[in-house]
Amino acid sequence: MTEPVDDPTAERLAAALRCATVSTDDPREADSAAFDSLDAHLLASFPRVHAELELRKFAHSRLYRWPGAEPDGVSAILLAHQDVVPVDDAERWTHPPFAGVVDDEFIWGRGAIDDKSRVLAILEAVESALAAGLRPRHSVYLAFGHDEEVFGGEGAERMAEHLRAAGVRADLLLDEGGVITAGVVEGVRQPVATIMLGEKGYATVRVSVTEVGGHSSMPGRQTAVGRIARAVSRIQDHPMPLRLTPVIADMLSRIREVMPAPRRRLLGLAKLAAPVVTRVMATQPQTEAMVRTTTAPTVIRGGVRANVLPQRAEAMVNFRILPGDTVESVLAHCRKVVRDSGIRLELVGMSSEPSRITGPGPAFDLIADLARAVVPGIAVTTGIVPGATDSRHYDDLAGTRCNFAPIVLDERDLGSIHGTDERISRVNYARLIEFNRRLIEHFATVGPPSTSGADG
Numbered sequence: 001m002t003e004p005v006d007d008p009t010a011e012r013l014a015a016a017l018r019c020a021t022v023s024t025d026d027p028r029e030a031d032s033a034a035f036d037s038l039d040a041h042l043l044a045s046f047p048r049v050h051a052e053l054e055l056r057k058f059a060h061s062r063l064y065r066w067p068g069a070e071p072d073g074v075s076a077i078l079l080a081h082q083d084v085v086p087v088d089d090a091e092r093w094t095h096p097p098f099a100g101v102v103d104d105e106f107i108w109g110r111g112a113i114d115d116k117s118r119v120l121a122i123l124e125a126v127e128s129a130l131a132a133g134l135r136p137r138h139s140v141y142l143a144f145g146h147d148e149e150v151f152g153g154e155g156a157e158r159m160a161e162h163l164r165a166a167g168v169r170a171d172l173l174l175d176e177g178g179v180i181t182a183g184v185v186e187g188v189r190q191p192v193a194t195i196m197l198g199e200k201g202y203a204t205v206r207v208s209v210t211e212v213g214g215h216s217s218m219p220g221r222q223t224a225v226g227r228i229a230r231a232v233s234r235i236q237d238h239p240m241p242l243r244l245t246p247v248i249a250d251m252l253s254r255i256r257e258v259m260p261a262p263r264r265r266l267l268g269l270a271k272l273a274a275p276v277v278t279r280v281m282a283t284q285p286q287t288e289a290m291v292r293t294t295t296a297p298t299v300i301r302g303g304v305r306a307n308v309l310p311q312r313a314e315a316m317v318n319f320r321i322l323p324g325d326t327v328e329s330v331l332a333h334c335r336k337v338v339r340d341s342g343i344r345l346e347l348v349g350m351s352s353e354p355s356r357i358t359g360p361g362p363a364f365d366l367i368a369d370l371a372r373a374v375v376p377g378i379a380v381t382t383g384i385v386p387g388a389t390d391s392r393h394y395d396d397l398a399g400t401r402c403n404f405a406p407i408v409l410d411e412r413d414l415g416s417i418h419g420t421d422e423r424i425s426r427v428n429y430a431r432l433i434e435f436n437r438r439l440i441e442h443f444a445t446v447g448p449p450s451t452s453g454a455d456g
Contacts, residue, residue, distance in 0.1 A: 002374065002434060004426030010107050012045050013120045013429060014100035017109030023083035023149040027059070035060040035146060038082060046123045048130040053142075056162070060146035061155035063162065066126065066136060073138035074168055075443040077398060078436075079156070079175035079390050080118035081148035084111040085418050092420045105425055112424040114417045115176050117432055118405060119144050125436035129444065136443040141168070148390045151350045156390035163397055170398040172363040174439075177385040177403025180375055182410050187260040191378045193371045195364060196403035197247055198357035199385035199392060200293075201321030203330050206348045207231050207338070208314035224313035225302040231338045232297045232315045238337040240293040240330070242278035245323050247357045247384050248290050252277070254381035289386040293322045293330065316348070320386055323354040352388065355395050363400035366442065371406045374435045406435045 019038040024030050039060075043050050054065040060082065068075065087097045087110055095101040097110040111117075122142055141163065145155035178194040185192050209231075211224040222230070281287040288294065295317060302313025319330050327347065334345050358364075360382060368380045385391075385403050395401070407428040416422040 002427055002430050005430045010102045013107050014102045015041050016116045016120055017111050018098055018100040020098045021083050022086050023147050025150050027154050046127045048127050049123055052130055058158040059154050062144040063159045064142040066140040068136045068138040070137055074170040075136055075138045075140050076172040077141045077170045078122055079143050081115045081145040082119055083146050083149050085149050094421050106423040108423040110422055112422045117424050117429055121432035122436050124433045125440055129440045134444040145390045152390045152393055156393040160393040173394050173398035173401040175389050175391040175403050177389055179405055180378055180408045182408050188258050191408055193378045193380045194383040195367055196383045196385045198355040201352050201354040202388050203319045203327045203351045204349050205317045205334055206346050208344045209342055210312050224310040228313040228315050231343045234337045235317055235334055236295055236297055239295050240333055242282055242291050244274040244278050251382045258379045293325045294320045321354050327351045352392055355392050358400045361400055367402045370435055370438050374406045374431050406431050
């Protein structure tokens with residue numbers, strides 16, 4: 001059984017949580033002082049890391065290279081991010097979100113789960129390995145972005161470009177995404193570890209229309225607001241088709257063994273009865289996201305006064321794109337279902353295609369075995385990240401990609417991510433550190449899961 005972290009270890013994470021490294025859409029508005037404080041804290045807390053690893057900065061992002069004993073390969077690129085999302089209503093928190101409170105059970109604060117705990121846990125593990133005289137057989141990179149929550153354009157994207165230019169090709173890319181859930185999968189008593197093997201794409205479509213305007217006493221058959229409302233309704237009421245992708249079929253096959261008998265029988269027919277399985281999965285938002293490109297109207301604007309016909313109205317609809325669909329097919333679908341030539345449909349902001357999905361292999365098996373060692377008795381399955389992570393920028397830089405952290409979360413914990421009262425238990429933080437320590441020991445003792453790659 002994993003023992004909780006001691007007070008000094010908990011306090012090092014808590015001090016990092018006190019640095020309010022909130023990401024902003026405009027890099028010029030970022031709180032540089034908060035990132036500078038975090039930088040100083042990391043330098044002071046992990047002296048061996050900063051004495052023995054090579055560090056290159058990209059704005060506030062940090063790319064470490066731990067040279068291997070043998071120069072011909074890269075074992076892993078370990079990702080995490082230093083930035084956090086803003087806090088909506090600090091008054092609702094049990095403890096102030098940037099106070100970094102530590103009690104007997106938890107370490108509290110924005111970023112405790114997403115994602116400073118992973119930054120600090122990796123550094124704790126590397127510091128410990130260096131103190132023990134360990135060195136990886138092949139090089140290991142640590143890439144800690146500073147703008148993941150706003151899509152990583154100044155951090156992860158630049159670090160990935162640097163690695164690409166250097167010819168780096170790793171056996172394993174490890175990032176946030178999957179966790180071990182307890183009491184979340186209906187009918188399954190044991191905790192379930194979901195090791196994600198890729199992520200969905202991302203697109204936001206702006207739906208807009210321009211009208212003449214005028215006085216509200218003499219409206220036409222439809223105002224700009226009415227046309228936008230009808231267009232958004234059509235997009236939402238006609239979602240993209242359900243589809244069982246290979247990675248989700250694999251996920252269901254693996255989880256089937258621990259499901260109740262009726263569901264086990266249904267999942268046994270998944271390949272033959274995919275339409276039935278996908279319809280069942282579509283009844284819940286969490287599982288529908290696995291079998292469909294999701295549609296989420298998020299913003300609507302139009303009009304200035306109650307008695308004035310609006311001249312312009314617009315809405316934003318966000319899509320998370322299932323592998324097999326594309327950004328362009330999302331746009332084409334919107335045009336097809338809106339059926340209004342006066343409505344303008346265009347992409348806005350960042351868009352990304354669904355990632356390449358890597359199949360389970362030696363690197364996946366390694367992560368699964370380490371997860372079982374840290375949290376005995378779990379079921380292990382695969383999956384796909386429904387959101388966006390920094391991993392997508394590194395998609396071609398590793399043979400296997402895994403999005404996973406061995407922390408056990410229930411529904412309350414999951415709701416605190418980007419929500420209220422984010423916290424991590426001392427036991428979960430100890431699991432994170434132990435998992436990374438074991439991973440590094442594996443690289444140091446037997447090298448990577450396979451022997452491909454170059455080291456820049």
